[in-house]
Each structure stands twice: as structure tokens, then as C-alpha cells.
Amino acid sequence: MKKALKVIGRILLGILALFAIFLVVMTIYNQIMLRKNIALYETPLGQLVEVDGHNMSIYTEGEGEHTLVFLSGWGTPSPILDFRALYSSLSDEYRIVVIERLGYGFSDMADGERDIDTILRQDREALEKADLDGPYVLCPHSFSGYEATLWAQKYPDEVEAIIGLDMCTPNSKDIEMAELEQKLLKVVIPIEKFEKMTGLTRIGSLDQSGTLSDNENAIFTEICCHISLNDTILAEGSYENEMAAINELNSTPLPTVPMIMYVSSDFSNDEQWANGMQEMVDASSNGTLIRLDCGHYVHDFEYERISADIKEFIRTLQ
Numbered sequence: 001m002k003k004a005l006k007v008i009g010r011i012l013l014g015i016l017a018l019f020a021i022f023l024v025v026m027t028i029y030n031q032i033m034l035r036k037n038i039a040l041y042e043t044p045l046g047q048l049v050e051v052d053g054h055n056m057s058i059y060t061e062g063e064g065e066h067t068l069v070f071l072s073g074w075g076t077p078s079p080i081l082d083f084r085a086l087y088s089s090l091s092d093e094y095r096i097v098v099i100e101r102l103g104y105g106f107s108d109m110a111d112g113e114r115d116i117d118t119i120l121r122q123d124r125e126a127l128e129k130a131d132l133d134g135p136y137v138l139c140p141h142s143f144s145g146y147e148a149t150l151w152a153q154k155y156p157d158e159v160e161a162i163i164g165l166d167m168c169t170p171n172s173k174d175i176e177m178a179e180l181e182q183k184l185l186k187v188v189i190p191i192e193k194f195e196k197m198t199g200l201t202r203i204g205s206l207d208q209s210g211t212l213s214d215n216e217n218a219i220f221t222e223i224c225c226h227i228s229l230n231d232t233i234l235a236e237g238s239y240e241n242e243m244a245a246i247n248e249l250n251s252t253p254l255p256t257v258p259m260i261m262y263v264s265s266d267f268s269n270d271e272q273w274a275n276g277m278q279e280m281v282d283a284s285s286n287g288t289l290i291r292l293d294c295g296h297y298v299h300d301f302e303y304e305r306i307s308a309d310i311k312e313f314i315r316t317l318q
Contacts, residue, residue, distance in 0.1 A: 023198050030199025030225065040222040044106040045080050046098070049129040056126045057106035059098040062091025066137055066160065066314055069127070070098045073142030073297075074237040078105050078223040081216055083139075085209035086299040089307040094314070097132055099123050103232025105223060114236035116245040120147050120154070135160040137314065140167045141299065143237065146245040149280070152255030161317060162259040163310060164277060166267070166298050170249035172276035178246075182239045193229055201225050208300040254283035260313055261289045262306065266296040286316065 046059030059080045070087060072079035080098045087096040100107045101119060112118075127134075137160050140148035145167025152159040173181075195201045206220050227233075235241070261277035274289070281287030290309070294301035 026199040026202075027197065030197075030202065033199070033202070034222075034225060037218065037222045040219045041106075041226045045219070046100075046106070047130060048106070049126050051102075051122045051125050051129070052110070052112070054102055054108040054110045055106075056102060056108070056122065057100035057104075058126055058130045058132070059096075059100070060130070060132065061087065061096040062094055064094035066317070067095045067097060067132065067134065068163075068310075069136040069138050070096070071123075071138065071140040071144035071147060072098075072101070072104060073144060075229065075233055076104065076141070077228040078220050080105055081207075081212060081220045081223075082297070083141075083299060084216070085211040085303040086139075086306060088211075089303065090310060093311065094137075095132075097127070097130075097136075099126060101236070103227070103230055103236065105227075109227070109230050109232040111232075114232065114238075115241050116146050116150055116248065119236070120150055123147070124151075124155075124158075134158040137161045137163060137317075139163040139165060141165040142296065143168055143242075145169055145172075146242075146249060149249050149255060150245070152257050153249070153252045156255065156257065159255070159257050161257055161313070162255070162280075163306075163313075164259060164261040164280070165306075166262055166264040166296050167277070169276035169280050170246055170254070171279055172273050173246075174272065175243070177272070178239060178242055185237075189229060189234070196225060196228055199225070201228070208295070208297055209303060211303075254280055256283055256285050258286035258313070258317060259284045259288075260309060261287070262298050262302075263289065263291045264296045264298050265291075265293045288313075 044057055046057055048055040048057055068090060070083045072082060076082050079100050083098055090096060102108060102110045135158050138148040138151060145164055148162050149170060152162060201224055202221055205217055206224055207217055212220060259280060261281055263274045263277055267273040278289050281289045292298050292302050299306060
């Protein structure tokens with residue numbers, strides 16, 4: 001028995017040693033690739049405009065009478081590439097705009113306030129400096145639903161409609177849920193930072209839609225390995241900022257602009273999440289709630305269906 005345990009122990013030590021060597025090799029390889037592929041990360045796919053002394057990345061594609069502005073969820077490293085599967089099937093009829101907030105994609109990282117009012121002000125200024133006038137059809141994913149709601153509350157003349165891509169709403173979560181999310185993030189964030197540091201992020205494709213080209217996949221990987229979960233992003237998603245946003249949004253009536261709200265199956269058992277979107281739809285002058293059998297990044301999984309819905313919906317805005 002003792003002999004068997006010694007053999008098992010040696011095998012386990014051998015496995016651990018191999019894994020440690022693998023991590024060292026991956027870490028060295030990652031540092032080499034970060035330097036070798038820096039041009040992929042430093043060459044913007046769109047234009048850069050200066051806001052508060054920092055460069056913000058704005059991507060545009062297509063032309064049309066309606067301007068669709070895509071706002072990414074919290075922590076999405078490359079909004080331009082994350083939304084590509086959806087907006088590439090819409091740019092034949094509409095002007096597409098993707099805003100990369102400070103800390104995201106090709107935009108600069110920055111210190112300072114990252115509350116919802118600051119973010120909205122910076123995004124509006126970036127659009128103005130890029131000569132992209134409204135009104136806009138806002139297409140927010142997840143966390144940016146707070147910004148889209150505030151935008152429609154404060155500047156209703158600038159918001160033609162909202163396409164909510166499994167978005168956060170003023171009543172999508174309570175204090176208990178927000179606190180639980182923060183506890184989970186304290187576990188998840190160190191793991192993801194470790195994967196970024198060691199280069200484990202490079203293993204496998206980061207493209208959930210399966211539609212990016214090899215070059216786009218390479219750019220996506222480098223952006224993730226360079227900037228994911230940086231201090232600017234982490235500050236934006238703090239518990240304090242989220243609670244302040246929810247309180248501010250609930251101090252004003254919900255917007256009445258036309259809207260579609262998509263709910264993913266990731267939240268199929270969370271009625272509060274769906275009910276928050278239902279409240280948005282009920283307040284809307286022309287609202288629809290649609291449940292999808294897919295993950296939280298609905299625009300990566302159901303881009304064909306959502307694209308068709310958007311085209312039909314926008315025809316009602318004429």
C-alpha cells in the first residue's frame with residue numbers, strides 16, 4: 001500500500017512539474033508574442049478622437065438614414081470585433097458606429113471618474129468630435145444598458161430607439177445580487193489575470209460568433225492579452241458605480257422611446273433580470289421583449305435573427 005502511494009505521489013509530482021514547466025514556457029512565449037504582434041494592437045481599426053486628454057476609438061461602417069450606435073458590455077476587450085457578426089449584416093442599410101470607451105479596444109486607459117454620467121458625457125463628446133450626429137438607435141449590451149437608459153432619459157431627442165442586447169436595466173438586479181456578483185468577481189478576476197499574464201488566454205479562439213477572419217482573430221487575441229481587465233475597466237464596473245447608476249436611473253421615469261429587449265437563456269431562471277426589461281418595454285411607446293435560447297452575448301450567437309428583427313423594427317420608425 002505504501003509503495004502504491006509513493007508511486008501515485010511521484011506521478012502527481014511529475015504532473016505538477018510538467019504543468020509548471022508548461023506555464024513558464026507559455027509565459028515566455030506570451031511575452032515574445034506581445035512584442036512581436038504589437039502592431040496589431042497599436043493600429044486602430046477606426047478613428048481616434050481626443051476626449052479629456054485621451055484618445056477614444058470610434059469605428060464606423062456603412063451609410064443610411066439611421067445611425068446604430070453599439071455600446072459594449074463591461075469587460076469586453078474589443079467591442080469593434082465583438083459586435084462585428086451583427087453589424088456587418090446591417091451596414092448595407094444603416095450607418096454603424098461602435099464606441100470603445102476608455103480602457104477598451106484601441107482607446108487609452110485613464111485614471112479618474114468612471115461613473116455612468118462621466119461615461120455618457122465622454123461618449124457623446126466622442127461622437128460629436130467624429131462628426132456623427134444623431135438621433136441614434138442605441139444598441140447596448142449588458143452593463144452599457146445603464147448608459148443607454150440614462151441617455152434616453154437625459155437626451156430623448158438624441159435617442160431614436162434602443163435595441164437591448166441582454167442589457168442591464170434600472171431594475172434588473174437588487175443590492176443582494178450586485179453584492180453576490182462582486183464576490184464572484186473577486187474569484188474570477190484573479191484567475192483571468194493569471195491567464196492573461198501566463199498567455200493561457202492565447203489558447204483557443206476568443207471569437208464566440210465563429211465569423212472573424214484569421215487576421216481579425218489575431219487582433220482580438222492581442223487586444224485581450226494587452227488590455228483585458230485593466231484598472232480603467234475595473235473602476236468602471238465597481239459596486240459603488242453600479243449602485244449609483246441604478247439609483248440615478250430609478251430617480252427618473254423610464255424612457256418611452258421604441259425598443260426591443262433581448263433576454264438570453266443565461267438568465268432564463270432570473271425573473272428579476274427579465275422583469276427589468278419587461279418594465280422597459282411596458283414604458284416604451286413601441287416595445288417588444290424577446291427571449292433567446294443562447295448565451296449572454298446574444299449578438300454573437302443569434303446575429304442573423306437579431307439583424308432581421310432590427311431591419312423590420314427600424315422600418316416602423318420611418
